[in-house]
Amino acid sequence: MFKGLVSNKMPEKVLDLFLQMNIQPDHIIQTILFTACAQVANARTKDIGRKLLQQMPQHFHKNNILLTSALNMLMKFGDIENAEKLFQTMKNKDVITYDAMMKGEFVMNIYQIFNKLYLGYVDNKMCEKALDLFEQIPFPLHNVGYIIIFNACAQLLNDRANPSERKDIGRKLLQQIPQHFHNDNVILTSALDMLMKFGDVENAENLFKMIENKDIITYGAMMKGYVENKMCDKALDLFEKMSLYPNNVIYIIVFNACAQLLNDRAKKIGRKLLDQMPQHFYDDHVLLTSTIDMLMKFGDIESGEKLFRTIRNKNLVTYTVIMNGYNINNKPLKCLQLLEEIKQQNFILDEFVLSILINACARHSMLSKCQSIVDQIPSHLWKNQRILNSLIYMWGKAGSIENAQKIFLSINNPDVITYNSMIYVYGLNRMGLEAIDLYRKMPDYLHNEVTHVCVLNACSHSGLLDEARSIFNEISQKSAQIIATMIDCLSRLFIFDQAQNLIDDYEKSNSPSPVMYMAILSGARNSRQHILSQKIYDRMEILFPNEKETLKSGSILLGNTYLSIDDSEQAENVRSNRIKELGTKIKPGxxxxxxxxxxxxxxxxxxxxxxxxxxxxxxxxxxxxxxxxxxxxxxxxxxxxxxxxxxxxxxxxxxxxxxxxxxxxxxxxxxxxxxxxxxxxxxxxxxxxxxxxxxxxxxxxxxxxxxxxxxxxxxxxxxxxxxx
Ligand SMILES: [Zn+2]
Ligand SMILES: [Zn+2]
Structure with missing residues (x-):
C-alpha cells in the first residue's frame, strides 16, 4: 500500500496514512517513509523525516538500504553535515550508497565524501574495492582523490591482483590529471611513488624532471623508488645532486641504499652522512635502527654496538637488527648472548627474532644450543612455516638429519623453501640419493633455480654423476648458477674437458661467470694439475679484473696447486703477486x-x-x-x-x-x-x-x-x- 502510493508520486498521502496509524514502522516501511520525505522535502516532511531518523531503533542502523534512503533524504534536505555523519557510520558501503550520495546537489561535499570513502578502503587495505568504486562511478577525481587512487594502484601491485590492469588505471589517470594540478607537488609525488612501485623507473624519472619546485618529499619518493627497484647507485647519485638539507626520511633511505650497495662509495657516503647527523635525529628510533643495520653490514661491529648501547628504549626490532648484523659478521655467539637481555625486558619472541636465533644456531651448529633454542619456541609458532623451514636448515647444518626429517614430516603443506631446505641438508650430509628421491617427489611446479642447484650439489658431493647428468638435461632453463654446479660436479671427478665444454657453450650467448671458473680451479687443485690451474687463473684475471675477492680465492687455490707438486718457488710467486695486486686481507678461519x-x-x-x-x-x-x-x-x-x-x-x-x-x-x-x-x-x-x-x-x-x-x-x- 505505502509502496504503491510512493511510486504513484503521492508521497504526502503516505505520510498522512502513517501518522494516522500511529504504529512502529518496520524497516521496509521506514525506507518508504524516508523516500517519501525526500520527495516532498518541505518544512513539514523535513520535520517528520528527522524525527523518524532520531527514533529509529538501533538494529536498523545495520541495514544499508534503509540507511541509504535516509542518506538520500538528508541530501535532499540539503543537510550535508548530517548526511556525512551518517555516511561515516555506515559499515558496508555499497553501490546504492554512493548513488544516493551522487544525487545530492553539493558537489564539493560529494568530492570530500568520495575521497573519504576511497581513503577508507585504502587505509583498510581494500585497495581493490577503492578501484572498483572508482571505475564504476562516472565522476572525475578531485585533488586528494588522485593521491588516494595512485596509492591504491601502487599498493595493489603487491597483492598481484591483475597487476597489468591496475597499472593501466594508474597510467591513464596520470595522463588525465588536469593542468591546474600540475603544480601540486603532493599529487605528483604520489604519482611518482606509484610509477616506481610499477617498476616504471623511466616514466617516474620523466615525471620527476617535470616537477618544478621539488621539495624534500619529492626527492625522498624518487630515492626510495630507486632503492625499491634495486638501483641504489642512482639513489646515491640523486642524493649527491640534491641541494636541500636532508631530513630524517632521507637519512633512512640513504642508509638503506648504502647498506645494500656495500661498495667503497656507499661506505664513504654513509659514514659521511652519519658524521653530519644532527643531534636531534638521535631520538628517531627508526633512523637509529637503520643506522645500526648499515654499520653492521659495513662490518663495523664496534660502531654498531656503540650506537645500540646508547638507545634507551630498545624495542624488539632494534634487537632483531643488531642480532642479524652479528650473524652477517659471523658472530653467532654474540647474537645468542642478546637473547638473555631480550628475556629480561619481557619481550615476547616473534618469528623474526626467532629466525635469527635459529640462524645463529645453524652457524655454530652445536647440538645442545640448537636444542635449547628449540625449547624456547612458543607453542603458537610451531605452525609457522618460516620457523619450521629454518629449523630444517639448522638441524641439517648441525648434522642431525633425523631432527630435520622430523620437522619436514610435521609440515602439512611443504612450500618450495621447505623442499629446498631439506634437499640442501641431504646434500650437505652426503645423502645424495635421498636428495634425488625428494626432488622427484616434489611437485614439478614448485621446482625453482635453488631446487636445481641444491639437488645437483647433492649429486656432486656424493659423486653421483649419472644422476646429476640426467637431472641437468631435464632442466629447461639453465641459469649460470645451475651450470656452475654441474661444472663443479664434473670437476670434482676431474672430467675437465666436459666442464670446459659447458663453459664454452654458456659463453656463446652470455658473459662469462666467475663461479664456473672457480669450480674448475678447485678440481684442478685436488687433482694437482698445475698447468690447467695456471691456464684457468690467467683467464680469470683477463675476464674478471674487478672481482677482487674471487681472484684472491682463485690465487690461493693456484698457489696450493703448486705447493701440492712441491714447486714452492712458483707458489711464492703467486703469493707475492696476489699481495701486490689484491692485498693481504683474507677471510680468517x-x-x-x-x-x-x-x-x-x-x-x-x-x-x-x-x-x-x-x-x-x-x-x-x-x-x-x-x-x-x-x-x-x-x-x-x-x-x-x-x-x-x-x-x-x-x-x-x-x-x-x-x-x-x-x-x-x-x-x-x-x-x-x-x-x-x-x-x-x-x-x-x-x-x-x-x-x-x-x-x-x-x-x-x-x-x-x-x-x-x-x-x-x-x-x-x-x-x-x-x-x-
Ligand atoms: Zn671428510
Ligand atoms: Zn687445516
Missing part, C-alpha cells in the same frame, strides 16, 4: 666447539683464550702422538712463507679446528665425542689428522666446514670418503 653446554670460539693461531698456553701445548702433544703413528705434515696447505720461529707442523697445528680439538683434550683425557664447526673449508692436512685422532683415541668427531659435514669414525674413516 674460525672454529666453534661446545664443552659442558658452553660454546667456545677459536681463530687460527688464537691466543685470546685464558688457557691458550695450555691449549697450544696440548696441540703440540697431539701432533707428537700423530707423528709417532706415521703422520707426515703436508706443506702444500700452507699459504704463506714461514716466519723464523715457525715450522710446518706449528703452523698447521694452530689452524682453528686443531685448537678446538686440543681444547677438548685439555678438558678430558680421552673425549668420546667432539663437534666442531668451521666457517671455511678444512684443509687436507687437518682432514687427515682429524681422522687419525678419531682412530687413535677412539673418538667420534664431527666437523662441519663450509662445504660439507665430515663424520670421522673411530675406524679412521670419514663419511666424505675423502671426496671434499
Amino acid at each position: 674460525v672454529s666453534w666447539t661446545e664443552f659442558n653446554g658452553e660454546i667456545f670460539e677459536f681463530t687460527a693461531n688464537d691466543r685470546s683464550h685464558p688457557r691458550s698456553e695450555e691449549i697450544h701445548a696440548k696441540a703440540k702433544y697431539i701432533s707428537d702422538v700423530l707423528m709417532k703413528h706415521g703422520h707426515k705434515y703436508d706443506a702444500s696447505w700452507i699459504t704463506r712463507p714461514l716466519r723464523e720461529d715457525e715450522t710446518i707442523a706449528s703452523v698447521l697445528c694452530s689452524h682453528s679446528e686443531r685448537l678446538a680439538i686440543a681444547y677438548h683434550f685439555l678438558q678430558q683425557e680421552n673425549p668420546s665425542f667432539i663437534q666442531i664447526t668451521k666457517n671455511l673449508r678444512v684443509c687436507g692436512d687437518c682432514h687427515r689428522t682429524t681422522k687419525l685422532i678419531a682412530k687413535i683415541w677412539q673418538c667420534k668427531i664431527i666437523v662441519r666446514d663450509a662445504n660439507c659435514i665430515h663424520h670421522c669414525s673411530p675406524d679412521g674413516t670419514c663419511s666424505c670418503q675423502d671426496h671434499f
Whole structure:
C-alpha cells in the first residue's frame, strides 16, 4: 500500500496514512517513509523525516538500504553535515550508497565524501574495492582523490591482483590529471611513488624532471623508488645532486641504499652522512635502527654496538637488527648472548627474532644450543612455516638429519623453501640419493633455480654423476648458477674437458661467470694439475679484473696447486703477486666447539683464550702422538712463507679446528665425542689428522666446514670418503 502510493508520486498521502496509524514502522516501511520525505522535502516532511531518523531503533542502523534512503533524504534536505555523519557510520558501503550520495546537489561535499570513502578502503587495505568504486562511478577525481587512487594502484601491485590492469588505471589517470594540478607537488609525488612501485623507473624519472619546485618529499619518493627497484647507485647519485638539507626520511633511505650497495662509495657516503647527523635525529628510533643495520653490514661491529648501547628504549626490532648484523659478521655467539637481555625486558619472541636465533644456531651448529633454542619456541609458532623451514636448515647444518626429517614430516603443506631446505641438508650430509628421491617427489611446479642447484650439489658431493647428468638435461632453463654446479660436479671427478665444454657453450650467448671458473680451479687443485690451474687463473684475471675477492680465492687455490707438486718457488710467486695486486686481507678461519653446554670460539693461531698456553701445548702433544703413528705434515696447505720461529707442523697445528680439538683434550683425557664447526673449508692436512685422532683415541668427531659435514669414525674413516 505505502509502496504503491510512493511510486504513484503521492508521497504526502503516505505520510498522512502513517501518522494516522500511529504504529512502529518496520524497516521496509521506514525506507518508504524516508523516500517519501525526500520527495516532498518541505518544512513539514523535513520535520517528520528527522524525527523518524532520531527514533529509529538501533538494529536498523545495520541495514544499508534503509540507511541509504535516509542518506538520500538528508541530501535532499540539503543537510550535508548530517548526511556525512551518517555516511561515516555506515559499515558496508555499497553501490546504492554512493548513488544516493551522487544525487545530492553539493558537489564539493560529494568530492570530500568520495575521497573519504576511497581513503577508507585504502587505509583498510581494500585497495581493490577503492578501484572498483572508482571505475564504476562516472565522476572525475578531485585533488586528494588522485593521491588516494595512485596509492591504491601502487599498493595493489603487491597483492598481484591483475597487476597489468591496475597499472593501466594508474597510467591513464596520470595522463588525465588536469593542468591546474600540475603544480601540486603532493599529487605528483604520489604519482611518482606509484610509477616506481610499477617498476616504471623511466616514466617516474620523466615525471620527476617535470616537477618544478621539488621539495624534500619529492626527492625522498624518487630515492626510495630507486632503492625499491634495486638501483641504489642512482639513489646515491640523486642524493649527491640534491641541494636541500636532508631530513630524517632521507637519512633512512640513504642508509638503506648504502647498506645494500656495500661498495667503497656507499661506505664513504654513509659514514659521511652519519658524521653530519644532527643531534636531534638521535631520538628517531627508526633512523637509529637503520643506522645500526648499515654499520653492521659495513662490518663495523664496534660502531654498531656503540650506537645500540646508547638507545634507551630498545624495542624488539632494534634487537632483531643488531642480532642479524652479528650473524652477517659471523658472530653467532654474540647474537645468542642478546637473547638473555631480550628475556629480561619481557619481550615476547616473534618469528623474526626467532629466525635469527635459529640462524645463529645453524652457524655454530652445536647440538645442545640448537636444542635449547628449540625449547624456547612458543607453542603458537610451531605452525609457522618460516620457523619450521629454518629449523630444517639448522638441524641439517648441525648434522642431525633425523631432527630435520622430523620437522619436514610435521609440515602439512611443504612450500618450495621447505623442499629446498631439506634437499640442501641431504646434500650437505652426503645423502645424495635421498636428495634425488625428494626432488622427484616434489611437485614439478614448485621446482625453482635453488631446487636445481641444491639437488645437483647433492649429486656432486656424493659423486653421483649419472644422476646429476640426467637431472641437468631435464632442466629447461639453465641459469649460470645451475651450470656452475654441474661444472663443479664434473670437476670434482676431474672430467675437465666436459666442464670446459659447458663453459664454452654458456659463453656463446652470455658473459662469462666467475663461479664456473672457480669450480674448475678447485678440481684442478685436488687433482694437482698445475698447468690447467695456471691456464684457468690467467683467464680469470683477463675476464674478471674487478672481482677482487674471487681472484684472491682463485690465487690461493693456484698457489696450493703448486705447493701440492712441491714447486714452492712458483707458489711464492703467486703469493707475492696476489699481495701486490689484491692485498693481504683474507677471510680468517674460525672454529666453534661446545664443552659442558658452553660454546667456545677459536681463530687460527688464537691466543685470546685464558688457557691458550695450555691449549697450544696440548696441540703440540697431539701432533707428537700423530707423528709417532706415521703422520707426515703436508706443506702444500700452507699459504704463506714461514716466519723464523715457525715450522710446518706449528703452523698447521694452530689452524682453528686443531685448537678446538686440543681444547677438548685439555678438558678430558680421552673425549668420546667432539663437534666442531668451521666457517671455511678444512684443509687436507687437518682432514687427515682429524681422522687419525678419531682412530687413535677412539673418538667420534664431527666437523662441519663450509662445504660439507665430515663424520670421522673411530675406524679412521670419514663419511666424505675423502671426496671434499
Ligand atoms: Zn687445516
Ligand atoms: Zn671428510
